[in-house]
Amino acid sequence: MGALRTAVVGAGAIGSLHARIYAEHPYSELVGIVDVNPQTAAAVAEPLGVPWFTEVSDLLSACRFDAASVSVPEHFRYESSMPLAKAGKHLLLEKPLAPSLAEADRLIADLRETGVLTMVNFILRFDPRYSEAKAAAAGGRLGDIHTMFTRRRGSYLGADIYGVWTDLLISTGIHDLDVMAWLADSPVVRVYAETISRRLAPYEHDDSAMVMVRFDNGAIGVLETSWVMPNRLPAGLDACLEVVGTGGALFIDSSNHGLSIMDAEAYSKPDLTHWPVILDRVGGDLAASLDHFIRSIRRGAAPEMTLEKARHAQAMVDAAKRSAAAHVPMELTPPPG
Ligand SMILES: NC(=O)c1ccc[n+]([C@@H]2O[C@H](COP(=O)([O-])OP(=O)(O)OC[C@H]3O[C@@H](n4cnc5c(N)ncnc54)[C@H](O)[C@@H]3O)[C@@H](O)[C@H]2O)c1
Structure with missing residues (x-):
């Protein structure tokens, strides 16, 4: 071909x-x-x-x-x-x-x-830290997962740029909800969320959300996400994944890609994970995701991130929003048919 x-x-x-x-x-x-x-x-x-x-x-x-x-x-x-x-x-x-x-x-x-063939671009599945975490969980190195904590905090610039036309959970939190479902590898029993809306109140969108997810195999996941921090975040996003199981634990610090630069203007931690430019070419997990899409078409094979998996992440967001509105835990809406 x-x-x-x-x-x-x-x-x-x-x-x-x-x-x-x-x-x-x-x-x-x-x-x-x-x-x-x-x-x-x-x-x-x-x-x-x-x-x-x-x-x-x-x-x-x-x-x-x-x-x-x-x-x-x-x-x-x-x-x-x-x-x-x-x-x-x-x-x-x-x-x-x-x-x-x-x-x-x-x-x-x-x-x-x-x-x-349709693939949906959830790039954390192509981030080597997250794919190693998945391999460790799937390979039994963590034993039975008890708790997962994910964080994705942005600055108020996220609210000003994105909050006016999209919302925090559907645009940002959805990545980490998908990661927790991927690692737990178990049906979602219920979702409970609380949110805060201040800066984005005119748009009826949230500035912050805490979401707790209970999985059928007993695992409990928590997501903290917000667009509230001052616009001086060195890495643009302050994100993490922490997983604790009966056989071990793992920790990803995504507020830092391994390089810090201090100059006269700022103290920064440049992106080396999502779309860094390496010798004039875009690399990172976005390029790995597109590479996987291209190779899936060439092989005629189902891609890693299917419509069904993307729908599952979207259903978690939907349950979280319903929960936050009603202040009670919610179940996922099953796919039609
Ligand atoms: N996977 C990821 O990590 C990731 C990262 C950033 C954004 N996104 C997603 O990508 C989408 C776009 O986000 P963005 O930050 O690039 O937004 P953006 O506003 O920077 O870009 C969107 C572009 O689409 C164009 N557009 C709007 N309506 C159109 C139409 N009907 N036909 C053709 N062009 C149209 C706009 O003119 C604009 O140039 C969002 O859904 C966002 O959630 C995903």
Whole structure:
């Protein structure tokens, strides 16, 4: 099989990185970019030497390709994805699938009808620290997991940039809820959440959330997430994973990627995990996730992060939001049918 011909729909903060990774990948040939904003589309496409469009329909008419990333905000995931899937293009969807669980279920049902390979971009599964944690848990090195603690704290800039159009749990906390479900490898019994809304109260979104999850095998997981810290976080995000089991424990400190730089301006801990640039190429877990997507298509194999697993993470967020609103624990809404 020759290089996979690829495209990107939604060329903002994350989509511009998808485009660059496709352009740099040895088994991918980037053929075009779509962004509803022509300045954004041109700024990403022109340095990569590919045509740009403001409509998916124009990309479909003008370019022959096999697969696309859909990295628009989740409110536009359905309308951007379905024309591509109906045209037989394999899809890498950014997380979350949709703003709500009901909309995610509609997208999953309609995508299944098309038969295209679809992967959802949960990058922590491609972070070597988290994949080693999964291997340790799955290999029995921790014994029976008792407790998991995850943290993902951002600064108020997260609220100002993202809180106006998305929310903390669906955009940020969903990563760690997925990690806990992945490690526990057991059905969720119930979810209890409490949230605080101050800065984002005008948007009816939360600034902070504490979520507790009980799994059927007895494991208990807690997520703390917020967009409250001052805008001086050295690493951008203060994140961690801690797991304690009957046979051992593991600890990931994600507030730090192993490098600290102090200069006249700031004390920083640059990202070396998610999308660092190494010898002019984007690396890290985002590039590993796109590489896995490309290889899954070439092998005709199911990807690591399927629609079903992404739906499960979304159902945990949905239960957490219902719990926070009602102040009582909630069960997950099962998939339709
Ligand atoms: N997997 C991850 O780690 C990760 C990281 C960041 C963002 N994301 C997800 O990616 C999505 C985008 O986030 P972002 O930070 O890149 O946002 P962004 O605002 O920087 O970029 C979104 C882009 O989509 C374009 N767009 C909007 N509607 C469109 C449409 N209908 N057709 C074509 N283009 C359209 C916008 O003009 C913008 O350029 C979100 O769902 C977010 O949760 C995932």
